[in-house]
Amino acid sequence: MNQGRKEIIQVVFVVVAVIFLLKLFIIQVIDRSYADLADTNAIRKDVLYPVRGLILDRNGKLMVYNNPEYDLLIILKEVDYLDTARFCHVFDITPEQLRASFESLYTDIRNRRASELQPTPFIKQLSNRDFAKIQDHIDEFEGFYIQARTTRAYSSPAMANAIGYVSEITKNQLNNDSTNFYRQGDYIGQSGLEAFYETYLRGTRGVRYQLRNKDGIIKGPYKDGRYDTLSVPGQDLYSTIDINLQEYGEYLMKGKSGSIIAIEPATGEILSMVSGPSYDPAMLTGRNYSSNFQLISNDTNKPLFNRPLMAQYRPGSIFKIAQSMVALQEGVLTPETRIRCNRAIIDCHGDHTNEDLRGAITHSCNPYFREALRRMLNQGASNDPYEDTRIGLTKWAKHIESFGFGDPLGIDLPNEKGGLVPSPAYYDRAYGGRPWKFSNIYSISIGEGENLVVPLQMANFVSIIANRGYYYTPHLVSSIGKSGIPLSQYQEKHYTSIDPEHFQVAVDAMERVVAAGTGQFRAKLKDIIVCGKTGTVQNDPLPDHSVFIAFAPKENPKIAVSVYVEDAGQGARAAASIASLMIEKYLIGETQRPIIEDYVLRGQFLY
């Protein structure tokens, strides 16, 4: 009656064993994902953040360094119970903020951007003062850990725009990071030198793997630390900036809009680069980054707008020097050529009638340069006056561009603008196909009209004059780490299309501008020959912009300066004063003309 039941029972045993072995084969041998899961379970990975490179000025003074900062991390799985009232008290946050933090954590976990098993940033950038208090209480809160990192600190409130700022990487930046270097929550240079030299400054992250048990308690290194790496600090940047000169420039620019750029002509090293108005870089570090960023970016004075590189202005009369060089090179003028100051077509100023080239520069004679440009553009290459102007303008634009106008120079900062050198194609577009000739476009002869330059290009231009015909691309970093050399593009000498012998005329004329011309009252220094040129740029209906370019001393120039002060009237006033004070400060070390300094600081330039 019970035949075969013994066998059936044994078959049942075997079937169960076979099912088990198959299932085990699937999870142990075929599906390898469990091995990874086991690793994330048991191995705690700590990222060791490298110290970001420092930034020093040209005399080795520390400009940017690092302050320790602390993030509060959470391992959600380890949080069994949380006394929220106590938590809010210790960490000095409101229950709403705590709830918001948890909600964003849950969202991240749902979207698999975070894991409940891994440490995840919960409150970022506890300040130093907070940390002292928190350190004593962190043990009360299971599942919470402190992670040390560093945040940027500045020894001076100067140079904010050129240095730039560092903040947490944005989602877009993370998505666009093709090198896959960054992780969420990483810090990245967002502007200025911090952004341009990001790859040098950031260093290399290290990692430490440790075994931990289910309570997160560390049980020692994983495989004796075989896979651990140390973090490598970022490289320091040796800047070309003279921080004293920079601070002085910002002091002078207080309350004004505009820029000062000072360059060492022989090397292209930028000695100072002032953008006014500015902000305190310390505002964009630490816990209050977001609120301060809102504040600064909503400021109607646009402190984040880096004027030396980004503000495109008409150059004004300083452009007459470039016109002179082009005319000499093209042979349409000689230094001795005299042209009558015919004020019927274009207005002029001052007391002169029939100057040669030097005199025309000294007195900034508008009719002279109108006529010079006419000769340059209409050289008789074609009988058609329209075609003739096209040919002339094409040549002219090529020369002008060789001074570094019309395109970004390639400074070691992001977001540099190029200005505009009008070409025939530009006027074709502007005139919508209607014909144009010299009489339509002559205002470019005196730096008005369609020309646009950025202040950095003006400074580079005056460096070229100081160097008598060449330049090094202006740059802010002379050495990355201990290399002692700047990036290769800053070691290359650029010549203009003008023969060097023509520059002496410009140098002589600029000397006379300061010695006896428009710049004599405020730009002249006692023992140093300053060569300069004023510019007063029309800015209807607002007051004119005040422009001055200068270099000194005349022989072996050590400093070339361009100053652009918005809405400040004549170039001989605000800009000339500031430029000469900068030269004085750099070459002598202090100002010997307190009256001029007071004049600048008072800021009353319109009268």
Added chain:
Amino acid sequence: MMREEKISNRMDWITVLLYGIIVFWGWLNIFSVTYEENQFILDPSINSGRQLIFIGSSIAIIMFILIIDMRFYETFAWVIYGAVLFLCLIVVFTGHEVGGNQAWLRIGSFGFQPSEFAKFATALVVAKYISTVGFRMDQFRNQVALFAIILAPMLIILLQKDTGTALVFSAFVLVFYREGMSPFLILVGIGITIIFILTLLVENEYILFAIIGCVWLTLLLLGKKKRRRITIITVAALMLMGTIKSVDFVFNNVLQEHQQKRIRVLLNPDLDQLGAGYHVYQSKVAIGSGGKYGKGFLKGTQTKLKFVPEQSTDFIFCTIGEEHGWIGSFLVISLFMALLFRIVYLAERQKSRFARVYGYSVACILFFHFTINIGMTIGLFPVIGIPLPFFSYGGSSLWGFTILLFILLKLDAHRLQVLDRV
């Protein structure tokens, strides 16, 4: 003459050897779970040290079992059964709660789980009852009596909130089947389980109704149209639908909340990896991470770092899976298969029905533990906390299984002295 022969010559040493290997390997694994650097396997403050004490005392128990006259077990079956059930009842009222189960009796500092002993006691009574002269499995009265014998300990243990151990007694159904009970009951049990799971899986119960309706119609139209057949098919279909309707009720009202969760997790393993699904998830991760050959003895990270809960007791198999890989799992399963087959072989060679039924009871109880325990660690069964026999840490369970097995070996050693009464 045979009486004078030494018991050592009549012992089934193959079983003893298998028992020894499993216990020893289990002990090594318990050490591996608790292992921390510079720890000594015999340190009595850790589980492996204590387990060695349990193993030592088990040997004493074995001696005792072998010395006692073999007739004692049959004669005093009811007394033992009564005594153990009484202890279990005491536990219900005075018991000490461990891990949600109120199954522990405290004597001084010593915890002790009487329900572990209810298994061999019930096996003895079942064997004794079935071997009674005049017992017929096809008699309804006898069937009722048998089910009463296994239901009594089940209910008492359920009162201790130890569902796992209570369920072990259903293993006796397989013994009854071997002794001639109609397989109908087992099939109905399996069928109800399938329907239960289907109902939980399929959101809309009307789909199931529709399927049953279709099958019912097909059977009606295809088969012979005898009245008896139509009645049976129709009643069966209605009963099925009733079962489906009652599943929700049973699920929500009869099962405890954590049991509901465990079943839901089984059906949908990703449901709650940190809550109810945590055990199974971590257990699968541990076993799965072992790979083909495992991470090596004492080198498992998951078990060592205590990700798997209750790893020296109910989840001891994780350590095997993690540290010894699929090969290790294969060896453990093979060892248990060898033991089960040996026990069935021993049972079949008994001359007395008592010894044979007892032998099958041993096999079926061990098989049930083996199936549920390993099945739950790899996510095939809901988490029901019952130990892996001889392997899991714990005194009561080791003693309970040792007694269970060695009574059989004692009976087997004297099998030739028994007069065939059947």
